Structure formats: structure tokens, C-alpha cells
Amino acid sequence: MSYQNELYQQVILDHNKNPRNFREIGDTAHSCNGHNPLCGDKINIYLKIAPGDVIEDVSFTGSGCAISKASASLMTTFLKGKTLAEAKVVFEEFHKMVLGDLDPATQQHHLGKLTIFQGVREFSSRIKCASLAWHTLICAIDKTGETTME
Amino acid sequence: MPHFDVEKIRADFPMLAALEGGKPLVYLDNAATTHKPWAVINRIRDFDSKEYATVRRGSYRLGERATDMFEQTRKKVQKFINAADPREIIFTSGATQSINLAAYSFGKKFIGAGDEIVVTHMEHHANFVPWQLLCQEKGAVLRIAPITDSGEIIMEEFAKLLGPKTKLVAVTMCSNVLGTVNPVKAICKMAHDAGAKALVDGAQSTPHMAIDVRDIDCDFYAFSGHKMYGPSGTGVLYGKYELLDALPPYVSGGDMINAVSIEKTTFSKPPIRFEAGTPAISQVIGLGAAVDYLAGIGMDNIAAYEHELLEYGTKALSAVPGLNIIGTAPHKGAIISFTMDAAHPHDIVTIIDHEGVCVRGGHHCAQPLMARYGVPATARASLAFYNTKPEIDQLVKALHKVLEVFA
Structure with missing residues (x-):
């Protein structure tokens, strides 16, 4: 196992360095501040939802490690145009993948390019880094507020 | 100062002979917990x-x-x-x-x-x-x-x-x-x-x-x-x-x-x-x-040797590009907290862990202090009298790996 092949791949390093959709959305009722007390990472997610429960825009701000930032960045690029129901399915699949309960090579999924995070399952202390943005997304869909990874 | 025989001391601590991922364990998280000598x-x-x-x-x-x-x-x-x-x-x-x-x-x-x-x-x-x-x-x-x-x-x-x-x-x-x-x-x-x-x-x-x-x-x-x-x-x-x-x-x-x-x-x-x-x-x-x-061993001997390690480590880490030491008081114990411009502390810890080096990354149960310095977390090397200068060299080498990955 190599951290460069499994964890710090070029796409992840690129999204860390040049995060996409790294901005606030001011006029939305859907936002949430996510916090990982273990490492101090803070990811804030903003969502704009169009009629038909379609994600019209999604963005993030905050500070964190390369994994949490890249995960948030890739998540925002992946979700635009998806419905909330589709987003929740992908959240479940992503969660299972990083915990090692879903193998994208052999099982059906809708994760697309997000499978780049499957190597995280080998780094148990970093799983929460990868999933912080997704937990915060679910919080933002349901309500405005705060969520803490326990 | 009398010669401090660190190799003799290391032989007293079985954990220090352990391998981590096939590499010699370089344990620099002594402020969190320390290993035990055979005597204990x-x-x-x-x-x-x-x-x-x-x-x-x-x-x-x-x-x-x-x-x-x-x-x-x-x-x-x-x-x-x-x-x-x-x-x-x-x-x-x-x-x-x-x-x-x-x-x-x-x-x-x-x-x-x-x-x-x-x-x-x-x-x-x-x-x-x-x-x-x-x-x-x-x-x-x-x-x-x-x-x-x-x-x-x-x-x-x-x-x-x-x-x-x-x-x-x-x-x-x-x-x-x-x-x-x-x-x-x-x-x-x-x-x-x-x-x-x-x-x-x-x-x-x-x-x-x-x-x-x-x-x-x-x-x-x-x-x-x-x-x-x-x-x-x-x-x-x-x-x-x-x-x-x-x-x-x-x-x-x-x-x-x-x-x-x-x-x-x-x-x-x-x-x-x-x-x-x-x-x-x-x-x-x-x-x-x-x-x-x-x-x-004598606490004064321990303090003197650890001070030598601290001075060596401070100098060695200061030479790593983009590394900032947090805590530069003249009177210090052998603890070196730092951040790097290139990488978040959590990423530093993961990468150097795979080079066999254990340091802590996080807020160190001192969140008001992190807020004081405006950082979410730091990496921390905390030394003990069983650590050596070559181990500090190993840390520095591992930190250069971090620079490579995040170049």
C-alpha cells in the first residue's frame, strides 16, 4: 500500500490546490457548517435547490486537510444537476465505499469519478476527512445548521 | 555533561525495536504517551x-x-x-x-x-x-x-x-x-x-x-x-x-x-x-x-540530553522550507510544534507515518491555544530521552517527502 497511489493521487492534490466551487452562496436557505473535532477541519456547504428538487448550485468554504478539501471540491462538481434523491443515494454509496463496505470494482454504484476516494478505506484515521463534506451536505439538504462528526 | 549512552537506554525499551510498516519505528509522540522499559x-x-x-x-x-x-x-x-x-x-x-x-x-x-x-x-x-x-x-x-x-x-x-x-x-x-x-x-x-x-x-x-x-x-x-x-x-x-x-x-x-x-x-x-x-x-x-x-538515570541527566535533542531538532526543522515552528520561548521542554505552508498537519502526519515516523497532528486538546495562533491544528514532535539525533534526521527526511507530494 502506498499513500501516493492510494491517497494522494494527482486529481486529489489538484482539487486541494485549486478547489472548485470554493465560494459562498448568499441567497439560500440551505447551508450547513460541518466540523471534525478530531482534526479541526471545518467545511461549510451551500446549496441552491431548483423546483423538482434539482441541485442548481452547490459550493463550499472552510479549511481542512487535502482529503477533506478535495472531497468537498469533487463533490460539488459531481452534484450539480443531480436531484436530492440521487445525491442521497450517492452519499450512502460514498459512505459505504470509504468504510470498505462497497467495492466499486465488483458492485454496482453511481459514484463515477468519486471512486478515486476508495483508497481512503486503507487509512482509518482519514475516513472522516473524506466524508465530512458529504455529512455536511446531508445536513444542508435537511436544514440549515451545524453538524459534528463523532 | 557526562556521556549519555542512549543506545544502552534504548535497549531497555522493547517497543523501540518495533518495525512500523517494515521500517524502524521513530516514535516522536512522547507528550501523548511514552513507552515502558523492561523494568516496568x-x-x-x-x-x-x-x-x-x-x-x-x-x-x-x-x-x-x-x-x-x-x-x-x-x-x-x-x-x-x-x-x-x-x-x-x-x-x-x-x-x-x-x-x-x-x-x-x-x-x-x-x-x-x-x-x-x-x-x-x-x-x-x-x-x-x-x-x-x-x-x-x-x-x-x-x-x-x-x-x-x-x-x-x-x-x-x-x-x-x-x-x-x-x-x-x-x-x-x-x-x-x-x-x-x-x-x-x-x-x-x-x-x-x-x-x-x-x-x-x-x-x-x-x-x-x-x-x-x-x-x-x-x-x-x-x-x-x-x-x-x-x-x-x-x-x-x-x-x-x-x-x-x-x-x-x-x-x-x-x-x-x-x-x-x-x-x-x-x-x-x-x-x-x-x-x-x-x-x-x-x-x-x-x-x-x-x-x-x-x-x-537521573532527571538532570535526562533534562540535559533532551535539551540537546531539542536544540538539534529545532535547528533541523527550521531548515525545512515553509516550516513554521509554533512556540519559540527561550525556556522550553523538548516539544516542537509546527505547521507547513505546503500541507495540513493531518496530511503531514499520514505521509510521515508511512516513512515510519509517529508524530501527533491535531489541536492537542488545546483549542483556545490553537485559536490564539489562528491555526486549526499543528503537527507536533515531542521527544524523550530514548530518542536520537538520527531519528530527528529521519523526521526531517520524511518532511521532505511531504514537500515532494505537495510540490
């Missing part, structure tokens, strides 16, 4: 296999011998920190419980609405949250002594916080993040001049320098066994006897009573009043072996 491991094994019984109960000889060994350990600890009386040594589960005990029992008796407790901006949560909770419960006021950018208490500002309402000052002797060694003797004197008591958090100082609680003149002194090469689940609260004798119990139940009737209970004298229930018997015996081991 063997002492516990011998006690558990030949001498084990409960203490302070029953009158059979096996139990009497175990009790005697347990109380001998109390005397060893007393001597180790130069307390006046073994009855001033309370065994706890660790520094956290020691401070909670002091906060609860001292707070119950002596803290009321409007009273003030002074801590510093560099405290570990264990010497911060118990006082914050106590103040909330009693309607007392928690005041925070500010620190400089280099990580020293601003003594003029600290002095201004002391007044007739101050009941207690709680300060760390050595910061677990910055490494700063605070002038605790002067701080205790200032507290006493204001009519307050003083608690010193010795979790990071006791394993690394000679401690004399009578010279410091603190009223309480707290530390952990597992940070001083002893077993986890052990700790000590030292308290001046008269003060301890004035305090109500913290945890109640077996062992700590004088007499119990349906109407009322009277309590034992210190330290037993504060040691309810069966203690961590084998572990306390093991702590005694750790104290003997450290005393055999």
Missing part, C-alpha cells in the same frame, strides 16, 4: 504472577505484603517530587482525574459566586474545562492570562488578573503544544501573595525534569504515570496535607470511609479519603518501577 513491564508481570492481592483490606499476609508494596510506591513518588509527607500523594487514573479531583473538592469547599479562578491561554483542556465547568456551576469567573507570540505568559498581564477575589491559579509547568516551561515558582508566589492557592499541571514536566514541589511551593501538583514511562491508568495528585485534610471527598464508596451508618458517614484522612474503590494496584506498583528507573 517485568515488575508488573512479577507482581501479577507472584505477589498480587488487594490492598488495604483483609489481614492475610499476601494482602499485607501487597499493601506494603503499594504504600512503598507512595513513598517513592513522594521522594521523586520531594513532597514533605507520603500522605500528600493521592493515586488517580491520570492527570485529568487529578485535576478534576482538585476542581471538585476544592471548588465545593472554597469557590463561591463572584470568586475568580485564573488559568492561562496555553492550558491543555484537562486544566481548562474542569475550571470552566466549576465556574459555570458556582457563578465564579474564569480569567485567562494572555501569552506572547513566542509562547510565554505575559507576567504583567497575569499579575493584573490577581486580586482579592482570586481563589485559585491553575497553570501548566510545561505546555504540551508550545513546550514553554513556565515560571511556576514565581506564579505560585504571586498567587499566594494575592491570598489564592495554586495548582500546577505537571503532566509534561514530571517526565522530563527534576521536580521539587516544596521549592515550587504549589498547593496542588498533578501528573500522569503513562507519560513518564509507567502504566496507563495511573496518575498522581499531590496536595499540601493541611489543604487536602480540609477538602471533602470526590468519589465516594469503598475504602475511603472511617465509619458508615444508616444516618451518616465519616471519612478517612488523606490520601485514602480520595482513593475510593480498589485502585489500579498492579499499575501503581509498575509506576513505582518507572520512578526507580528514572531516578536511576
